[in-house]
Amino acid sequence: MSTTFICLLLALSACTPESSTNTVSTAKSSEQTQTLRIAAAANLSDVLPDIIDDYKADNNGAGQPVEVTYASSGKLYAQIKAGAPYDVFLSANQAFPAKLAADRPVSTSEKSSVLYRPFTYAQGQLALYSVTQSLEGFDPTTINDLLMSSPNRKITIANPKLAPYGASAQAYLQAQNLYDALTEQKRVIKAENIGQAFQYAHTGSVDYGLVAQSQLTAIKATPEQFMTLPPASYPAILQDGIVISDQAGAVDFTDYLRSTAGRQHFVQAGYLTIQ
Structure with a gap:
């Protein structure tokens, strides 16, 4: 085997790991910058922007764009049922998130999307x-x-x-x-x-x-x-949310929403403390 051929093999071998590393890095970067889309009840338009700003300031939210659509909970629910590409649904009641959860039965398949449960984030x-x-x-x-x-x-x-x-x-x-x-x-x-x-x-x-x-x-x-x-x-206005996609950042954001810092925003904004 010639010296020139051996050198060529070594050069190709040295390039392979670097090429693989660059591909993974690019995919990870793309995942981090994918927009987080939130469907939010109209009453949240005053408090949610501040919560998002604080979430972005935290390391978990760094670099990820967040896009919010405000409307009535019923209208947003209808859009989601029709296939609107939201990642998180923040309703002004408990009924609509519960319906979405009921429409997505638990699957034992490891390849299926994770089933997320509704959670109460405000009253x-x-x-x-x-x-x-x-x-x-x-x-x-x-x-x-x-x-x-x-x-x-x-x-x-x-x-x-x-x-x-x-x-x-x-x-x-x-x-x-x-x-x-x-x-x-x-x-x-x-x-x-x-x-x-x-x-x-x-x-x-x-x-x-x-x-x-x-x-x-x-x-x-x-x-x-x-x-x-x-x-x-009047009937208690318990507001539930639900993660409806596997998009990166959706769980992190809703975790922040329910954290002590997130709930403090709601109390200061005129919501009742969740018991």
Whole structure:
């Protein structure tokens, strides 16, 4: 065997490991920079950006783009069922994530995707909000007199069929024996989601809005503009999330969301402490 041929073999052998290492490194880099897509309930638009910023500042979130779509939980659920490529679903109720989990039965195959379970990450609360009528000093038990004092004043709630906050708002008005009367008088304005309900009330398009307390915390609403409703007066707004893909970073992000740091964000933003 010639000296030239031996040198050629040695050169090829030396190049092979380096080529293999570069390929693995490129694949790993691509995985880290793949966008994390989150479908989030509209009420999270005020608090989630801060949580994402802190998550990115942590080593686990370094370098990974995060893209969030805000809408009503029902609309997002329908999109996911239709094949929308989200990685994490943060609902405003427990029902939609539970349905997604039920639709994906556990498989014993090692090659199948991991089945992720729903988890509770926050508990929202309702508030009555107005920029046209002063609410300072009003007691929640006198809301009947407040809403029925003028036949021309309208109130907005999120669509109960699509938005969990709307469902709780409807249940609250029904418990106060107000919903049927207000509906008959065409004084209930149903918004597509809690974000739109807030906008209707915030711009004065309607006199009152049953909105998320977190929205009012975000804008630093003054005492005369809102009245926080007793949590026991409406169905608890327990918000669940679920990881719906095997995308890198999805589990890390939801772990951070449920961490002490993540939950502190929710408490500061006007959510109730999860028991």
